[in-house]
Amino acid sequence: MKTDIILAGVGGQGILSVATILGAAALxxxxxxxxxxxxxxxxxxxxxxxxxxxxxEKISSDLIPTGAADLIxxxxxxxxxxxxxxxxxxxxxxxxxxxxVNIDNYPDEALVMRHLEDSGNVVAFDMDExxxxxxxxxxxxxxxxxxxxxxxxxxxxxxxxxxxxxFSSKGEKIVAxxxxxxxxxxxxxxxxxxx
Amino acid sequence: xxxxxxxxxxxxxxxxAVNAGLSGAYGYPGTPSTEIMEYIQANAVAKERGIHSHWSxxxxxxxxxxxxxxxxGKRSMVTMKHVGLNACADAFxxxxxxxxxxxMLVAVADDPSMHSSQNEQDSRFYGDFAFVPVLEPADQQxxxxxxxxxxxxxxxxxxxxxxxxxxxxxxxxxxVEVDDAAAPQNELHFPSDGKRWVLMPVNSKRRYxxxxxxxxxxxxxxxxSPFNEYIPGSDHSLGIVVSGIAYNYxxxxxxxxIPFPTVRISQYPVPKGMLRNLSEQCDALLVIEEGxxxxxxxxxxxxxxxxxxxxxxxxxxxxxxxxxxDHVRDALLILKPGLDELxxxxxxxxxxxxxxxxxxxxxxxxxxDVFGALNDALxxxxxxRIFGDIGCYTxxxxxxxxxxxxxxxxxxxxxMAKGASEAGVHPAVAVIGDxxxxxxxxxxxxxxxxxxxxxxxxxxxxxxTGMTGGQDSQGTGKIExxxxxxxxxxxxxxxxxxxxxxxxxxxxxxKSAIEHKGLSVVVSRxxxxxxxxxxxxxxxxxxxD
Numbered sequence: 040m041k042t043d044i045i046l047a048g049v050g051g052q053g054i055l056s057v058a059t060i061l062g063a064a065a066l067x068x069x070x071x072x073x074x075x076x077x078x079x080x081x082x083x084x085x086x087x088x089x090x091x092x093x094x095x096e097k098i099s100s101d102l103i104p105t106g107a108a109d110l111i112x113x114x115x116x117x118x119x120x121x122x123x124x125x126x127x128x129x130x131x132x133x134x135x136x137x138x139x140v141n142i143d144n145y146p147d148e149a150l151v152m153r154h155l156e157d158s159g160n161v162v163a164f165d166m167d168e169x170x171x172x173x174x175x176x177x178x179x180x181x182x183x184x185x186x187x188x189x190x191x192x193x194x195x196x197x198x199x200x201x202x203x204x205x206f207s208s209k210g211e212k213i214v215a216x217x218x219x220x221x222x223x224x225x226x227x228x229x230x231x232x233x234x
Numbered sequence: 235x236x237x238x239x240x241x242x243x244x245x246x247x248x249x250x251a252v253n254a255g256l257s258g259a260y261g262y263p264g265t266p267s268t269e270i271m272e273y274i275q276a277n278a279v280a281k282e283r284g285i286h287s288h289w290s291x292x293x294x295x296x297x298x299x300x301x302x303x304x305x306x307g308k309r310s311m312v313t314m315k316h317v318g319l320n321a322c323a324d325a326f327x328x329x330x331x332x333x334x335x336x337x338m339l340v341a342v343a344d345d346p347s348m349h350s351s352q353n354e355q356d357s358r359f360y361g362d363f364a365f366v367p368v369l370e371p372a373d374q375q376x377x378x379x380x381x382x383x384x385x386x387x388x389x390x391x392x393x394x395x396x397x398x399x400x401x402x403x404x405x406x407x408x409x410v411e412v413d414d415a416a417a418p419q420n421e422l423h424f425p426s427d428g429k430r431w432v433l434m435p436v437n438s439k440r441r442y443x444x445x446x447x448x449x450x451x452x453x454x455x456x457x458x459s460p461f462n463e464y465i466p467g468s469d470h471s472l473g474i475v476v477s478g479i480a481y482n483y484x485x486x487x488x489x490x491x492i493p494f495p496t497v498r499i500s501q502y503p504v505p506k507g508m509l510r511n512l513s514e515q516c517d518a519l520l521v522i523e524e525g526x527x528x529x530x531x532x533x534x535x536x537x538x539x540x541x542x543x544x545x546x547x548x549x550x551x552x553x554x555x556x557x558x559x560d561h562v563r564d565a566l567l568i569l570k571p572g573l574d575e576l577x578x579x580x581x582x583x584x585x586x587x588x589x590x591x592x593x594x595x596x597x598x599x600x601x602x603d604v605f606g607a608l609n610d611a612l613x614x615x616x617x618x619r620i621f622g623d624i625g626c627y628t629x630x631x632x633x634x635x636x637x638x639x640x641x642x643x644x645x646x647x648x649x650m651a652k653g654a655s656e657a658g659v660h661p662a663v664a665v666i667g668d669x670x671x672x673x674x675x676x677x678x679x680x681x682x683x684x685x686x687x688x689x690x691x692x693x694x695x696x697x698x699t700g701m702t703g704g705q706d707s708q709g710t711g712k713i714e715x716x717x718x719x720x721x722x723x724x725x726x727x728x729x730x731x732x733x734x735x736x737x738x739x740x741x742x743x744x745k746s747a748i749e750h751k752g753l754s755v756v757v758s759r760x761x762x763x764x765x766x767x768x769x770x771x772x773x774x775x776x777x778x779d
Contacts, residue, residue, distance in 0.1 A: 049591065062407060066240045075406035077349050083626065085593035090406075100486035101406040101479070104559040106581035120585040128579065141594070146587040154587055 250381025645674025
């Protein structure tokens, strides 16, 4: 198996935790991983992006070439659009629809949604809202991971185990909240994608 | 026994060093190198062995501390970003002359594409300049292995060894096979040749020809290095010279094997024999390297070349920015348009509606209050100039503050303000953070004290090294004492809390400091909001993420 994923979001949203958990789950599966991220200045509210490659074969490049990503997984709709040139023609966009507006010239939100819908295979809903409804308000990023999980060839149990181990130091309630968000979003995503 | 771990390039190097018997790590935080030291600080073996891992005031002090440990026979490492090598260049270049005793690694992380830096300087040039060997890992596994190899090379050649990382390796995680036990540390032992450690002309004149000879030996060493490799290929119309991480992009493009004869370089000085051999069997060469065209320049003479050489200097590859698989593909297709294997569908167009999302100062950051008040205080002075420095507060250049006129290097705010004031600029204001102040601001402030320069120095103190993620700052709790100790008079030294409720007080304090003829220093203080949150999370209820 080989899955190339562009993870996107805004600095501070928690996109790197998604990468950490997928990395941990893939390592347990004995898969090869390369996960590139940018630290430093961009983390201060700027655009943040991570290239995550998971494969049963050795991986050469830390970076995904254009037109080669299987998935774009984003916590923010405009950030999902930013990386479309990396997506395969039959790739999937999994994104939260909640815009993160910290700039004056943020494009018209309806236009962003239209462009997203036009981009092909899309699973888009508001991850933060889903987390809030579950009374797990800070689990939006784990909801996103749940929504992306049907498209990644690692069993959901294994991903849940990785969530538990990454959040275990923060207490049982946090672990349970994050798993709840993961499961609910996974179900919703399966429905939307008709899988 | 070997175990598998998921590690950043930085972490792989750090663990490699610990497992190879490291006794002390020294450094100053700088993206993308910071995680090397942070990994050692958190490592259980390092704790158990008492391996030194405290941050230093700057790269020069760190470098000299690491060299002192090497002098005493133990294995040491110093970590920094590429521009940090400038800050310690005096120590670094001269340490080629003194040489090392215990193995010493100089871990330098270059930042091509300038994700978080002022320039794209390539540390391989420094290695050549100082007659110091350079190792350039291609991946995380090599970063791990090169620590041990580098220590041995350092002890064998009695020279420090640069490990050159780049952003894309430093900050990329991969599965790495590592040893589950650490080798013993060196015993304390002094160098057998004491003379070269005292760089008086009489000793330097003896040492320099010796150093040149050692470097020639190192060239031979490069020819047989396990990290330099000739890979045969069937199509001799092109030969490829590839170094460091660029090798991965080439492999990515040719999963079934590279069709052209290739020399892969990860140890310097450049293995001239391997390159000569390659050029003799190929009609042209393509040089693919991350960073500046170091190998390409070495190959390309002023006079006609034996074979055409393609790379960054003739525009076959992009001249600036980091490489990626697409750049390498484009370069190969320029030279070999018939290479069907590399052709692919045109990717989707870049979305036209996305706009850049630049970084900004956090909500609740004290630097915001400094720039807000400073802009108000300077509203009546159209010729005012603000000299900035390196840190989060460099973001004061951007909207909504648009407050900074210059940013050069660590510490330049105070000294450039001083020079400008002597040219007649008034008001001349320096804005510098606490960590940058103790890194490189002290000597400049002493100059300003001695001449009672007519400048305002604002030390925006957030009690940490913020930009790199909140590492300990060496002047925390001592800033006013340091200023007084340097000779700033108590009447001209002011302290205020950078808080929105203090806005008016800050404005009037800045105004009166500007009107004061001579040097004024304002320490404007508020703990970094990021470290406050972290400390709060430790003390208070647990956070979700």
